[in-house]
Amino acid sequence: MTIKDMKQAVKLLENEWSLGEKESGASRHLCAWIYLMEILEETEQFVYYRENDKLIGFAGYSKWNSKKHFLKKKFYSFIKNQLYKSKEIKDIKALHEYEDNYYYVPDELKNYFYGEVSMLIIDEKIRGKGIGKKLLSELFNLAKKDNMKNLQILTDESCSYYIYESLGCKRVYETVVENKEYGKLGSVSTEQAYIYEKIL
Secondary structure: OHHHHHHHHHHHHHHHHHOOOHHHHHHHHHHHHHHHHHHHHOOOOOEEEOOOOOEEEEEEEEEOOOOOOOOHHHHHHHHHHHHOOOOOOOOOHHHHHHHHHHHOOOOHEEEEEEEEEEEEEEOHHHHHOOOOHHHHHHHHHHHHHHOEEEEEEEEEEEOOOHHHHHOOOOOEEEEEEEOOOOOOOOOOOOEEEEEEEEEE
């Protein structure tokens, strides 16, 4: 991902989710940069959708225990850890609690998957045109060529999770998490969270 793509990806992310802004006391912009570094750190391959040289959406998958792009991933991990040290963050513990809230994989599934859909995001202005399905279909093909047998997909009510069902993904786990996406789901304190499996 180029620097130009990164800047546009951060804009997509901060327009979509709060990303721990309220909990940490930091700007959503900084939280989005931290989240992007985490995505870059774990992602094996990306697919992109652009219009007029502008990044409109992207998707990626991770592959457990992969050594590919090792140095690049270590670099993104280093940048993420430097961003965590920003004086702008008033409560780092609360930020980590926000992040942990959306990782809810039960023990019985932790070694079941070959990897994970690490990101799917489309500019909300152009949703409903099949772009998300196109990106995911391309991503699934890449993962299959990478000798992966299945992918884990973590999603919840603050996301358009039904897109996975439309592409043949099977819901294998459901739980309840704290609703930390203020405004997206109204004033409810909890939301449903899901794990889907895509067999490749």
